[in-house]
Amino acid sequence: MSHHAPAFALARFITALSMLATGAAAVQAADWSDTSLGYRYGNRFAEPFNQNDIPKHILNLGYVSGYQYGKNFFNLDLLLSSRVDPAQAGADNGAHELYLVYRHTLDLGKVTGRNLAFGPVRGLGLTAGIDLNRKTDAGYNSRKRMLVAGPTLMFDVPGFLDVSLVALWESNAPYNSFSQRATPRYRYQTHAMLTAAWGIPFSLGIPLEFNGYANYIAAKGANEFGGGTAPETNIDAQLMYDLSGTLGTPKNTFKVGVAYQYWRNKFGNPTRPNNPGTTARTPMVRAEYHF
16 A cells, blocks of 8 residues: 555545535535535554554535435445555555445425324435445455435434434455455345434533434344354434634534543444454544534
């Protein structure tokens, strides 16, 4: 792996930003949209079978929009590890990863013209999407593909709170740089995920927002090497302060805050004494620019 690899990854990230901006401009039917660039940093990330606490810099591109019948969510992370998560066997530079998430939620009330609200729920939806990743590291070198689909409850809260129960169709085709062995694309058992995503604005004398996601992912059968998998719990929550007013910019332009991620049985790897790195407890600092 060349020491220029992070630069190549950054170039791909900037290319993706340009493509998204072009695509967003072409979507004239959007009623509203928000594009953001973000940065976060933590020094206690974990990766399965790595006993080290891993520092990571993460660049983020986000895009959300709403239109007549629903909404779109797009997120692309570029994750740059320190050298304790090496780019390849024996390398002194860190691994890098691109992780993309896309979701589309179709609002069934808007499609049918009916009021589907009940109790605390303001509407019902159908959500579908995809996860893709590519990571260059010393061991696994993930090439994940995952399709997602299922129903969504949209709760009546300030901001938003969406809870979905979705099916996951996941596959991977890793390459081990120690053994130099490629694994043919392997499809896990179809499994379920209960997921919540939220963004709740509030004020304590200053404008704040509590946002994030929480996933409970069922076990996905045997992995590509014949081992068992375990259910995952992945919670990522942020408390963000909108400092736009102090900078003289429009509301929600600049945000800074803190975040925390808890991830047990990461990627389905069971948390055991001989399996280091399978549970992460990671505090982070975070900054966002919205435009």
